[in-house]
Amino acid sequence: MVVAEPTRESAGALQWALSHSLLEKDELFLLHVEQPHTWRNTLSTLFRGPSPPVFAPTNPSLMEGISNGDIDFLDLMKHACEVAQPKVQVKIERVEIDGKDKASTILMKSRMFSIDILVIGQRRSLSNALLGYKLSGGSARVIDTAEYLIENSKCTCVGVQKKGQNGGYVLNTKKQKNFWLLA
Numbered sequence: 001m002v003v004a005e006p007t008r009e010s011a012g013a014l015q016w017a018l019s020h021s022l023l024e025k026d027e028l029f030l031l032h033v034e035q036p037h038t039w040r041n042t043l044s045t046l047f048r049g050p051s052p053p054v055f056a057p058t059n060p061s062l063m064e065g066i067s068n069g070d071i072d073f074l075d076l077m078k079h080a081c082e083v084a085q086p087k088v089q090v091k092i093e094r095v096e097i098d099g100k101d102k103a104s105t106i107l108m109k110s111r112m113f114s115i116d117i118l119v120i121g122q123r124r125s126l127s128n129a130l131l132g133y134k135l136s137g138g139s140a141r142v143i144d145t146a147e148y149l150i151e152n153s154k155c156t157c158v159g160v161q162k163k164g165q166n167g168g169y170v171l172n173t174k175k176q177k178n179f180w181l182l183a
Contacts, residue, residue, distance in 0.1 A: 012162025
């Protein structure tokens with residue numbers, strides 16, 4: 001299962017999963033968890049301009065759909081998976097949560113589908129670290145969805161950071177932190 005979002009981090013996680021963790025006849029779930037009534041979604045749709053797709057499809061009819069606004073990022077991700085791994089069955093799972101915890105929802109879905117590997121794109125930046133602090137039990141600690149999933153998932157969870165075009169990946173798991181993979 002790959003946590004699918006319209007971000008570069010999620011695209012990098014999917015690229016890593018396609019090239020390093022999937023085998024023929026595997027089943028891949030693209031899970032998108034959306035909070036429909038948050039201020040962040042309202043602002044992003046208000047200020048969103050046309051942006052290039054993270055995955056450029058090879059099929060011209062899909063490109064026409066993008067320009068018309070008919071195809072969303074999950075369809076593009078699914079198409080990229082089908083091109084890269086034609087023998088892998090790809091399923092899209094959309095979940096809307098209203099006021100619930102995103103990480104808990106992802107963990108619940110991974111248990112429900114008996115997932116072996118959970119892959120999530122991970123961003124590490126100063127702004128993320130500063131804005132991610134939350135008081136918990138009297139002490140401040142960073143609350144990050146990827147870190148929470150890595151630490152609390154029953155299956156193997158891999159946080160993926162893509163480094164440049166040909167720079168490889170930095171992987172984080174429960175047992176391995178900041179593992180550099182050139183590929």
